[in-house]
Amino acid sequence: MENKLRELRKNKNWSQADLAExxxxxxxxxxxxENGKYDPSLPLAFKISKLFSQKIEDIFISDxx
Amino acid sequence: xSNFTYKEIKNKKIYLWEFWxxxxxxxxxxxxxxxxxxxxxxxxxxxxxTLSQIIPxxxxxxxxxxxxxxxxxxxxxxxxxxxxxxxxxxxxxxxGYGFLEFRGYPSIxxxxxxxxVIPVYFMSVFIIRKKLDGK
Numbered sequence: 001m002e003n004k005l006r007e008l009r010k011n012k013n014w015s016q017a018d019l020a021e022x023x024x025x026x027x028x029x030x031x032x033x034e035n036g037k038y039d040p041s042l043p044l045a046f047k048i049s050k051l052f053s054q055k056i057e058d059i060f061i062s063d064x065x
Numbered sequence: 066x067s068n069f070t071y072k073e074i075k076n077k078k079i080y081l082w083e084f085w086x087x088x089x090x091x092x093x094x095x096x097x098x099x100x101x102x103x104x105x106x107x108x109x110x111x112x113x114x115t116l117s118q119i120i121p122x123x124x125x126x127x128x129x130x131x132x133x134x135x136x137x138x139x140x141x142x143x144x145x146x147x148x149x150x151x152x153x154x155x156x157x158x159x160x161g162y163g164f165l166e167f168r169g170y171p172s173i174x175x176x177x178x179x180x181x182v183i184p185v186y187f188m189s190v191f192i193i194r195k196k197l198d199g200k
Contacts, residue, residue: 017068017070020070021071024072024137025137025138026069026073026136026140027068028194028197028198029138029139032139032197032198037197040138044138
């Protein structure tokens, strides 16, 4: 699944570690989500969506058409 | 800049506090029990005394499980995948060697199981983490 997390994080001038700290996850989790290697759980996706004040579907783009 | 978040550092500290005391007890107890058994010989209590060496390891296992419980979702997934991978590898190794035993190879003591499982598990954790890190 593609996502805009890296873009949103960079807009706020946050490092992966900063974002990880805010979300209460590891830096590796942020890295793997940004690289599309891992899709976050629904609760984490909601946290991300709330943090960036965007809808989940605007941040995470499904591969399915 | 630290690669670890505050939550991860705290989790590791709690883990070390929960892991080392029972591990130290185990490392001491494992030497004391054979001495006691040598001195006072066999009796009905020899079996529970021998098995008592496992009790500190139960607390070590508890520390490990609690550590994984406190990890974030990705690390939980990594540890779970590693556990499944190492279980499969371990099963194949045991079965393979079991077949060799039928052909006359010497039996391996069950005591040595940990020395096979633990390195395989940590190798699995390392490989799965590296795989996730790769772009």
